[in-house]
Amino acid sequence: MRSPASSPLGSPAAEAVPATDVRALFPALADTAQVYLDSAATTQKPLPVIETIHRYHNSGTANPGRGTYPWATGLATRIARIREHTSSFIGAEYPDEVVFTGGATAALNAVTLSWGLTTLGDGDEILYSPTDHASNVYPWLHLRGLLAGFGRRIGLIPYRTSETGEADTEDILTKITPRTRLITASHLHHVFGGLSTLEELRGHIDPAILLCFDCSQSGGHLPIDVTTLEADFAIFAAHKMFGAPGTGILYCRRRVHDRLVPFLPGGNSGTRPHARGLLAGTMPELLEGGTPNIPGILALGSALEVLESLDVDGIAVHNRVLTVRLIDGLRSVPGVEFLPGPAYATCAVGYGIVSFTMDGITATDLGFVLSELGFLVRTGAHCTPGTAHEPDSVRVSTHIYNTLDEVDRFIACVRSVAEEVG
Ligand SMILES: Cc1ncc(COP(=O)(O)O)c(C=O)c1O
Numbered sequence: 001m002r003s004p005a006s007s008p009l010g011s012p013a014a015e016a017v018p019a020t021d022v023r024a025l026f027p028a029l030a031d032t033a034q035v036y037l038d039s040a041a042t043t044q045k046p047l048p049v050i051e052t053i054h055r056y057h058n059s060g061t062a063n064p065g066r067g068t069y070p071w072a073t074g075l076a077t078r079i080a081r082i083r084e085h086t087s088s089f090i091g092a093e094y095p096d097e098v099v100f101t102g103g104a105t106a107a108l109n110a111v112t113l114s115w116g117l118t119t120l121g122d123g124d125e126i127l128y129s130p131t132d133h134a135s136n137v138y139p140w141l142h143l144r145g146l147l148a149g150f151g152r153r154i155g156l157i158p159y160r161t162s163e164t165g166e167a168d169t170e171d172i173l174t175k176i177t178p179r180t181r182l183i184t185a186s187h188l189h190h191v192f193g194g195l196s197t198l199e200e201l202r203g204h205i206d207p208a209i210l211l212c213f214d215c216s217q218s219g220g221h222l223p224i225d226v227t228t229l230e231a232d233f234a235i236f237a238a239h240k241m242f243g244a245p246g247t248g249i250l251y252c253r254r255r256v257h258d259r260l261v262p263f264l265p266g267g268n269s270g271t272r273p274h275a276r277g278l279l280a281g282t283m284p285e286l287l288e289g290g291t292p293n294i295p296g297i298l299a300l301g302s303a304l305e306v307l308e309s310l311d312v313d314g315i316a317v318h319n320r321v322l323t324v325r326l327i328d329g330l331r332s333v334p335g336v337e338f339l340p341g342p343a344y345a346t347c348a349v350g351y352g353i354v355s356f357t358m359d360g361i362t363a364t365d366l367g368f369v370l371s372e373l374g375f376l377v378r379t380g381a382h383c384t385p386g387t388a389h390e391p392d393s394v395r396v397s398t399h400i401y402n403t404l405d406e407v408d409r410f411i412a413c414v415r416s417v418a419e420e421v422g
Pocket of ligand 1 (some may be wrong): 103104105106135136185188189190213214216217237239287344383
Protein backbone atom coordinates (compact mmCIF):
# COMPACT_ATOMS: atom_id res chain seq x y z
CA MET A 1 0.00 0.00 0.00
CA ARG A 2 1.33 3.41 -0.93
CA SER A 3 1.75 6.07 1.66
CA PRO A 4 1.05 9.55 0.34
CA ALA A 5 3.52 12.31 1.03
CA SER A 6 2.39 14.00 4.22
CA SER A 7 0.66 17.24 3.33
CA PRO A 8 3.46 19.14 1.59
CA LEU A 9 1.07 21.27 -0.34
CA GLY A 10 0.77 24.46 1.65
CA SER A 11 -2.12 26.88 1.37
CA PRO A 12 -2.38 28.16 -2.18
CA ALA A 13 -5.92 29.59 -2.04
CA ALA A 14 -4.70 33.13 -2.65
CA GLU A 15 -3.67 32.20 -6.19
CA ALA A 16 -7.10 30.93 -7.23
CA VAL A 17 -8.71 32.81 -10.10
CA PRO A 18 -12.24 33.94 -9.17
CA ALA A 19 -14.49 31.77 -11.31
CA THR A 20 -17.72 33.78 -11.02
CA ASP A 21 -17.33 35.80 -14.24
CA VAL A 22 -15.88 32.87 -16.09
CA ARG A 23 -18.90 30.71 -15.31
CA ALA A 24 -21.18 33.13 -17.10
CA LEU A 25 -19.45 32.04 -20.33
CA PHE A 26 -20.74 28.48 -19.93
CA PRO A 27 -24.53 28.32 -20.30
CA ALA A 28 -24.81 24.71 -19.11
CA LEU A 29 -23.47 25.80 -15.73
CA ALA A 30 -26.00 28.58 -15.26
CA ASP A 31 -28.92 27.91 -12.96
CA THR A 32 -27.83 24.44 -11.99
CA ALA A 33 -27.11 23.02 -8.59
CA GLN A 34 -24.94 20.31 -10.16
CA VAL A 35 -21.20 20.53 -9.59
CA TYR A 36 -19.44 19.43 -12.77
CA LEU A 37 -16.18 17.67 -11.89
CA ASP A 38 -15.73 15.62 -15.06
CA SER A 39 -13.86 17.90 -17.45
CA ALA A 40 -11.39 15.12 -18.26
CA ALA A 41 -14.32 13.36 -19.98
CA THR A 42 -15.35 16.51 -21.81
CA THR A 43 -15.33 20.19 -21.02
CA GLN A 44 -18.33 22.47 -20.85
CA LYS A 45 -18.83 24.62 -23.94
CA PRO A 46 -18.50 28.40 -23.82
CA LEU A 47 -21.07 30.60 -25.54
CA PRO A 48 -18.84 31.67 -28.48
CA VAL A 49 -18.32 27.99 -29.38
CA ILE A 50 -22.04 27.25 -29.24
CA GLU A 51 -22.82 30.33 -31.34
CA THR A 52 -20.19 29.44 -33.94
CA ILE A 53 -21.69 25.99 -34.46
CA HIS A 54 -25.19 27.43 -34.67
CA ARG A 55 -24.12 30.18 -37.10
CA TYR A 56 -22.47 27.71 -39.49
CA HIS A 57 -25.69 25.73 -39.79
CA ASN A 58 -27.82 28.85 -39.89
CA SER A 59 -26.12 30.89 -42.60
CA GLY A 60 -23.59 30.44 -45.37
CA THR A 61 -23.49 26.65 -45.00
CA ALA A 62 -21.15 25.27 -47.65
CA ASN A 63 -18.33 22.80 -48.21
CA PRO A 64 -14.92 24.51 -48.11
CA GLY A 65 -12.61 23.48 -50.91
CA ARG A 66 -15.53 22.12 -52.94
CA GLY A 67 -16.88 25.33 -54.50
CA THR A 68 -15.68 28.57 -56.06
CA TYR A 69 -18.51 30.69 -54.68
CA PRO A 70 -17.90 32.94 -51.67
CA TRP A 71 -19.65 30.80 -49.04
CA ALA A 72 -17.29 27.91 -49.81
CA THR A 73 -14.14 29.94 -50.39
CA GLY A 74 -14.82 32.05 -47.30
CA LEU A 75 -15.02 28.90 -45.19
CA ALA A 76 -11.82 27.56 -46.75
CA THR A 77 -10.07 30.79 -45.78
CA ARG A 78 -11.42 30.59 -42.22
CA ILE A 79 -10.26 27.00 -41.86
CA ALA A 80 -6.81 27.95 -43.14
CA ARG A 81 -6.68 30.71 -40.51
CA ILE A 82 -7.79 28.30 -37.79
CA ARG A 83 -5.02 25.93 -38.88
CA GLU A 84 -2.52 28.77 -38.48
CA HIS A 85 -4.03 29.68 -35.12
CA THR A 86 -3.93 26.05 -33.94
CA SER A 87 -0.34 25.79 -35.08
CA SER A 88 0.73 28.80 -33.00
CA PHE A 89 -1.46 27.70 -30.06
CA ILE A 90 0.39 24.38 -29.76
CA GLY A 91 3.80 25.80 -30.63
CA ALA A 92 4.20 24.14 -34.03
CA GLU A 93 6.68 25.70 -36.44
CA TYR A 94 4.52 25.40 -39.57
CA PRO A 95 0.74 25.28 -40.18
CA ASP A 96 1.16 22.26 -42.51
CA GLU A 97 2.16 20.29 -39.40
CA VAL A 98 -1.44 20.56 -38.18
CA VAL A 99 -3.97 17.96 -39.36
CA PHE A 100 -7.64 18.14 -38.40
CA THR A 101 -9.02 14.71 -37.56
CA GLY A 102 -12.24 13.19 -36.27
CA GLY A 103 -10.94 13.24 -32.68
CA ALA A 104 -8.03 12.10 -30.55
CA THR A 105 -8.74 8.42 -31.21
CA ALA A 106 -8.79 9.07 -34.94
CA ALA A 107 -5.54 11.02 -34.66
CA LEU A 108 -3.76 8.22 -32.76
CA ASN A 109 -4.98 5.69 -35.34
CA ALA A 110 -3.70 8.01 -38.05
CA VAL A 111 -0.24 7.80 -36.50
CA THR A 112 -0.24 4.01 -36.44
CA LEU A 113 -1.71 3.61 -39.93
CA SER A 114 -0.09 6.52 -41.78
CA TRP A 115 3.34 6.18 -40.23
CA GLY A 116 3.60 2.72 -38.60
CA LEU A 117 2.09 0.52 -41.28
CA THR A 118 4.59 1.46 -43.96
CA THR A 119 7.59 2.48 -41.87
CA LEU A 120 8.04 -0.29 -39.34
CA GLY A 121 10.12 -3.31 -40.24
CA ASP A 122 10.46 -6.79 -38.82
CA GLY A 123 11.95 -6.54 -35.30
CA ASP A 124 11.27 -2.83 -34.79
CA GLU A 125 10.05 -1.77 -31.35
CA ILE A 126 7.59 0.75 -29.93
CA LEU A 127 7.66 1.76 -26.25
CA TYR A 128 4.26 2.40 -24.69
CA SER A 129 2.48 2.46 -21.33
CA PRO A 130 -0.23 -0.17 -20.72
CA THR A 131 -1.82 2.26 -18.23
CA ASP A 132 -2.46 4.86 -20.92
CA HIS A 133 -5.89 5.51 -22.37
CA ALA A 134 -7.10 2.69 -24.65
CA SER A 135 -6.86 5.10 -27.57
CA ASN A 136 -3.08 5.22 -27.09
CA VAL A 137 -2.79 1.46 -26.58
CA TYR A 138 -5.24 -0.35 -28.87
CA PRO A 139 -4.10 1.34 -32.11
CA TRP A 140 -0.60 -0.01 -31.42
CA LEU A 141 -1.91 -3.51 -30.67
CA HIS A 142 -3.97 -3.33 -33.84
CA LEU A 143 -0.94 -2.22 -35.84
CA ARG A 144 1.07 -5.14 -34.46
CA GLY A 145 -1.67 -7.53 -35.63
CA LEU A 146 -1.88 -5.94 -39.08
CA LEU A 147 1.89 -6.04 -39.57
CA ALA A 148 2.02 -9.68 -38.45
CA GLY A 149 -0.36 -10.39 -41.34
CA PHE A 150 2.35 -9.05 -43.67
CA GLY A 151 5.01 -11.16 -41.97
CA ARG A 152 6.52 -8.26 -40.00
CA ARG A 153 6.72 -8.78 -36.24
CA ILE A 154 7.10 -5.63 -34.20
CA GLY A 155 7.70 -5.49 -30.46
CA LEU A 156 5.41 -3.47 -28.20
CA ILE A 157 7.53 -2.89 -25.12
CA PRO A 158 5.66 -1.69 -22.02
CA TYR A 159 7.24 0.80 -19.66
CA ARG A 160 6.25 1.60 -16.08
CA THR A 161 4.37 4.52 -14.59
CA SER A 162 5.82 6.14 -11.49
CA GLU A 163 4.09 6.66 -8.14
CA THR A 164 3.40 10.25 -9.16
CA GLY A 165 1.56 9.08 -12.27
CA GLU A 166 4.27 9.97 -14.78
CA ALA A 167 6.03 7.90 -17.44
CA ASP A 168 8.98 6.29 -15.65
CA THR A 169 11.86 7.62 -17.74
CA GLU A 170 14.44 5.49 -15.92
CA ASP A 171 12.51 2.41 -16.95
CA ILE A 172 12.19 3.75 -20.50
CA LEU A 173 15.96 4.23 -20.70
CA THR A 174 16.57 0.61 -19.77
CA LYS A 175 14.17 -0.55 -22.47
CA ILE A 176 15.55 1.40 -25.40
CA THR A 177 17.39 -0.74 -27.95
CA PRO A 178 18.80 -0.08 -31.42
CA ARG A 179 15.41 -1.26 -32.73
CA THR A 180 13.35 1.34 -30.83
CA ARG A 181 11.53 3.49 -33.37
CA LEU A 182 9.01 5.45 -31.30
CA ILE A 183 8.03 6.18 -27.69
CA THR A 184 4.42 7.07 -27.06
CA ALA A 185 3.26 8.72 -23.81
CA SER A 186 0.37 10.57 -22.25
CA HIS A 187 1.42 14.16 -21.76
CA LEU A 188 -1.08 14.41 -18.90
CA HIS A 189 -2.37 11.06 -17.68
CA HIS A 190 -6.16 10.79 -17.89
CA VAL A 191 -6.55 8.97 -14.53
CA PHE A 192 -3.41 9.66 -12.53
CA GLY A 193 -3.09 13.32 -13.47
CA GLY A 194 0.72 13.10 -13.72
CA LEU A 195 2.57 15.14 -16.33
CA SER A 196 5.17 13.48 -18.59
CA THR A 197 7.44 15.60 -20.77
CA LEU A 198 10.08 12.88 -21.27
CA GLU A 199 12.60 15.66 -20.67
CA GLU A 200 14.99 13.30 -18.90
CA LEU A 201 15.42 11.34 -22.13
CA ARG A 202 16.76 14.29 -24.11
CA GLY A 203 20.41 13.93 -24.91
CA HIS A 204 20.33 10.29 -23.76
CA ILE A 205 18.53 8.66 -26.64
CA ASP A 206 19.08 8.47 -30.37
CA PRO A 207 17.38 11.59 -31.81
CA ALA A 208 16.05 9.40 -34.63
CA ILE A 209 13.63 7.80 -32.12
CA LEU A 210 10.27 9.51 -32.61
CA LEU A 211 8.25 10.88 -29.68
CA CYS A 212 4.46 10.76 -29.70
CA PHE A 213 2.56 12.70 -27.01
CA ASP A 214 -1.12 12.18 -26.32
CA CYS A 215 -2.07 15.70 -25.21
CA SER A 216 -5.80 14.95 -24.99
CA GLN A 217 -5.86 15.90 -21.30
CA SER A 218 -3.31 18.68 -21.32
CA GLY A 219 -4.63 20.61 -24.33
CA GLY A 220 -6.42 23.72 -23.07
CA HIS A 221 -5.38 22.95 -19.51
CA LEU A 222 -1.69 23.77 -19.72
CA PRO A 223 0.40 25.85 -22.09
CA ILE A 224 1.78 23.35 -24.62
CA ASP A 225 4.69 23.81 -26.96
CA VAL A 226 5.19 20.78 -29.20
CA THR A 227 8.52 22.17 -30.38
CA THR A 228 9.88 22.34 -26.83
CA LEU A 229 8.49 18.86 -26.19
CA GLU A 230 10.41 17.76 -29.29
CA ALA A 231 7.29 15.88 -30.30
CA ASP A 232 7.11 14.19 -33.67
CA PHE A 233 3.41 13.52 -33.18
CA ALA A 234 1.06 15.23 -30.72
CA ILE A 235 -2.63 14.55 -30.35
CA PHE A 236 -5.43 16.77 -29.03
CA ALA A 237 -9.19 16.28 -28.50
CA ALA A 238 -11.10 19.49 -29.26
CA HIS A 239 -14.03 18.52 -27.05
CA LYS A 240 -11.72 18.47 -24.03
CA MET A 241 -10.57 22.01 -24.79
CA PHE A 242 -13.98 23.76 -24.95
CA GLY A 243 -14.57 22.63 -28.55
CA ALA A 244 -17.03 20.15 -30.06
CA PRO A 245 -16.88 16.35 -30.18
CA GLY A 246 -15.72 14.77 -33.43
CA THR A 247 -12.77 17.11 -33.93
CA GLY A 248 -9.15 16.39 -33.15
CA ILE A 249 -5.75 17.85 -33.84
CA LEU A 250 -2.85 15.75 -35.04
CA TYR A 251 0.49 17.50 -35.01
CA CYS A 252 3.05 15.87 -37.32
CA ARG A 253 6.52 17.38 -37.26
CA ARG A 254 7.89 18.14 -40.73
CA ARG A 255 10.72 15.68 -40.39
CA VAL A 256 8.21 12.78 -40.57
CA HIS A 257 6.14 14.10 -43.49
CA ASP A 258 7.96 12.11 -46.15
CA ARG A 259 7.28 8.92 -44.18
CA LEU A 260 3.50 9.36 -44.08
CA VAL A 261 0.90 7.73 -46.32
CA PRO A 262 -2.82 8.53 -46.41
CA PHE A 263 -4.90 6.52 -43.93
CA LEU A 264 -8.16 7.89 -45.32
CA PRO A 265 -7.66 8.38 -49.05
CA GLY A 266 -10.57 9.99 -50.84
CA GLY A 267 -11.85 13.37 -51.94
CA ASN A 268 -9.51 16.22 -51.06
CA SER A 269 -6.73 13.98 -49.75
CA GLY A 270 -4.40 15.29 -52.44
CA THR A 271 -3.68 11.78 -53.72
CA ARG A 272 -3.60 10.77 -57.40
CA PRO A 273 -4.05 7.35 -59.00
CA HIS A 274 -0.87 5.58 -60.01
CA ALA A 275 -0.16 2.29 -61.75
CA ARG A 276 0.61 0.54 -58.44
CA GLY A 277 -1.76 2.44 -56.14
CA LEU A 278 -1.82 6.09 -55.15
CA LEU A 279 0.67 8.89 -55.37
CA ALA A 280 0.63 10.69 -52.04
CA GLY A 281 -0.09 14.39 -52.03
CA THR A 282 1.20 16.97 -49.60
CA MET A 283 0.49 17.68 -45.95
CA PRO A 284 -1.87 18.33 -44.35
CA GLU A 285 -4.37 17.27 -47.09
CA LEU A 286 -2.59 13.92 -47.22
CA LEU A 287 -4.23 12.92 -43.93
CA GLU A 288 -7.50 14.80 -44.36
CA GLY A 289 -9.52 12.80 -46.90
CA GLY A 290 -13.24 13.57 -47.10
CA THR A 291 -15.35 16.50 -46.02
CA PRO A 292 -13.94 17.79 -42.75
CA ASN A 293 -15.99 18.37 -39.64
CA ILE A 294 -16.60 21.98 -40.67
CA PRO A 295 -18.58 23.20 -37.65
CA GLY A 296 -16.18 21.30 -35.39
CA ILE A 297 -13.15 23.07 -36.85
CA LEU A 298 -14.89 26.47 -36.71
CA ALA A 299 -15.81 25.71 -33.10
CA LEU A 300 -12.19 24.83 -32.37
CA GLY A 301 -11.22 28.28 -33.67
CA SER A 302 -13.64 29.90 -31.22
CA ALA A 303 -12.49 27.59 -28.41
CA LEU A 304 -8.88 28.67 -28.92
CA GLU A 305 -9.95 32.32 -28.77
CA VAL A 306 -11.78 31.69 -25.49
CA LEU A 307 -8.81 29.79 -24.05
CA GLU A 308 -6.48 32.62 -24.97
CA SER A 309 -8.79 35.26 -23.56
CA LEU A 310 -8.91 33.31 -20.28
CA ASP A 311 -5.12 32.79 -20.48
CA VAL A 312 -3.94 29.18 -20.49
CA ASP A 313 -1.27 29.94 -17.88
CA GLY A 314 -4.03 31.23 -15.60
CA ILE A 315 -6.10 28.10 -16.27
CA ALA A 316 -3.12 25.95 -15.27
CA VAL A 317 -2.66 27.91 -12.02
CA HIS A 318 -6.38 27.67 -11.26
CA ASN A 319 -6.40 23.91 -11.81
CA ARG A 320 -3.30 23.51 -9.68
CA VAL A 321 -4.89 25.42 -6.82
CA LEU A 322 -8.06 23.33 -7.00
CA THR A 323 -6.11 20.07 -7.28
CA VAL A 324 -3.89 20.86 -4.33
CA ARG A 325 -6.95 21.78 -2.23
CA LEU A 326 -8.67 18.58 -3.29
CA ILE A 327 -5.70 16.40 -2.41
CA ASP A 328 -5.17 18.16 0.91
CA GLY A 329 -8.84 17.77 1.81
CA LEU A 330 -9.24 14.15 0.73
CA ARG A 331 -6.00 13.16 2.47
CA SER A 332 -7.68 13.48 5.85
CA VAL A 333 -10.82 11.51 4.89
CA PRO A 334 -10.71 8.06 6.52
CA GLY A 335 -10.57 5.18 4.01
CA VAL A 336 -9.60 7.31 1.01
CA GLU A 337 -6.65 6.00 -0.95
CA PHE A 338 -5.19 7.88 -3.89
CA LEU A 339 -4.23 6.22 -7.14
CA PRO A 340 -0.75 7.22 -8.38
CA GLY A 341 -0.52 10.92 -9.07
CA PRO A 342 0.32 14.31 -7.58
CA ALA A 343 -0.88 13.13 -4.14
CA TYR A 344 2.46 11.33 -3.90
CA ALA A 345 4.56 14.25 -5.09
CA THR A 346 6.85 16.01 -2.66
CA CYS A 347 5.79 19.47 -3.80
CA ALA A 348 2.55 21.25 -4.61
CA VAL A 349 1.78 20.04 -8.11
CA GLY A 350 -1.52 19.24 -9.73
CA TYR A 351 -3.10 19.54 -13.14
CA GLY A 352 -6.82 19.14 -12.50
CA ILE A 353 -7.10 15.33 -12.24
CA VAL A 354 -7.21 13.25 -9.03
CA SER A 355 -8.38 9.64 -8.69
CA PHE A 356 -9.09 7.73 -5.50
CA THR A 357 -10.86 4.77 -3.93
CA MET A 358 -12.66 4.50 -0.60
CA ASP A 359 -12.71 1.56 1.79
CA GLY A 360 -16.11 -0.04 2.27
CA ILE A 361 -17.76 1.15 -0.95
CA THR A 362 -17.12 0.47 -4.63
CA ALA A 363 -16.19 3.35 -6.89
CA THR A 364 -19.38 2.79 -8.88
CA ASP A 365 -21.57 2.99 -5.78
CA LEU A 366 -19.69 6.02 -4.53
CA GLY A 367 -20.21 7.66 -7.93
CA PHE A 368 -23.96 7.05 -7.68
CA VAL A 369 -24.11 8.52 -4.19
CA LEU A 370 -22.09 11.54 -5.24
CA SER A 371 -24.27 12.16 -8.28
CA GLU A 372 -27.41 11.92 -6.10
CA LEU A 373 -25.84 14.65 -4.00
CA GLY A 374 -25.10 16.78 -7.07
CA PHE A 375 -21.42 16.01 -7.77
CA LEU A 376 -20.75 14.77 -11.30
CA VAL A 377 -17.58 12.66 -11.38
CA ARG A 378 -16.34 9.73 -13.46
CA THR A 379 -16.08 6.23 -12.00
CA GLY A 380 -14.74 2.92 -13.29
CA ALA A 381 -11.51 1.95 -15.08
CA HIS A 382 -11.57 5.13 -17.23
CA CYS A 383 -10.84 3.44 -20.58
CA THR A 384 -7.52 2.13 -19.29
CA PRO A 385 -6.87 -1.34 -20.71
CA GLY A 386 -3.93 -2.40 -18.57
CA THR A 387 -5.22 -1.69 -15.07
CA ALA A 388 -5.63 -5.19 -13.73
CA HIS A 389 -3.49 -4.08 -10.79
CA GLU A 390 -5.50 -0.92 -10.16
CA PRO A 391 -9.03 -0.98 -8.76
CA ASP A 392 -11.91 0.96 -10.27
CA SER A 393 -11.72 4.47 -8.95
CA VAL A 394 -13.47 7.80 -8.70
CA ARG A 395 -11.87 10.45 -10.91
CA VAL A 396 -12.36 14.12 -10.13
CA SER A 397 -11.36 16.59 -12.81
CA THR A 398 -11.58 20.35 -12.74
CA HIS A 399 -11.41 23.33 -15.06
CA ILE A 400 -11.47 27.09 -14.95
CA TYR A 401 -15.22 27.17 -14.18
CA ASN A 402 -14.85 25.19 -10.95
CA THR A 403 -14.45 27.00 -7.66
CA LEU A 404 -12.71 26.36 -4.36
CA ASP A 405 -16.14 26.36 -2.76
CA GLU A 406 -17.22 23.48 -5.01
CA VAL A 407 -14.09 21.55 -4.11
CA ASP A 408 -14.66 22.16 -0.39
CA ARG A 409 -18.27 21.00 -0.65
CA PHE A 410 -17.13 17.92 -2.57
CA ILE A 411 -14.59 17.04 0.13
CA ALA A 412 -17.24 17.51 2.84
CA CYS A 413 -19.59 15.24 0.92
CA VAL A 414 -16.95 12.51 0.50
CA ARG A 415 -16.18 12.80 4.20
CA SER A 416 -19.83 12.30 5.13
CA VAL A 417 -20.05 9.21 2.90
CA ALA A 418 -16.85 7.86 4.51
CA GLU A 419 -18.38 8.32 7.95
CA GLU A 420 -21.53 6.46 6.82
CA VAL A 421 -19.69 3.49 5.34
CA GLY A 422 -16.88 3.44 7.90
C1 LIG B 1 -5.67 10.59 -22.72
C2 LIG B 1 -6.76 10.36 -23.72
N1 LIG B 1 -6.44 9.98 -24.95
C3 LIG B 1 -7.37 9.78 -25.89
C4 LIG B 1 -8.71 9.96 -25.61
C5 LIG B 1 -9.71 9.70 -26.68
O1 LIG B 1 -10.39 10.86 -27.02
P1 LIG B 1 -11.64 10.81 -28.00
O2 LIG B 1 -12.61 9.86 -27.35
O3 LIG B 1 -12.12 12.20 -28.01
O4 LIG B 1 -11.19 10.33 -29.31
C6 LIG B 1 -9.10 10.34 -24.34
C7 LIG B 1 -10.52 10.50 -23.99
O5 LIG B 1 -10.92 10.40 -22.85
C8 LIG B 1 -8.09 10.58 -23.35
O6 LIG B 1 -8.39 10.93 -22.12
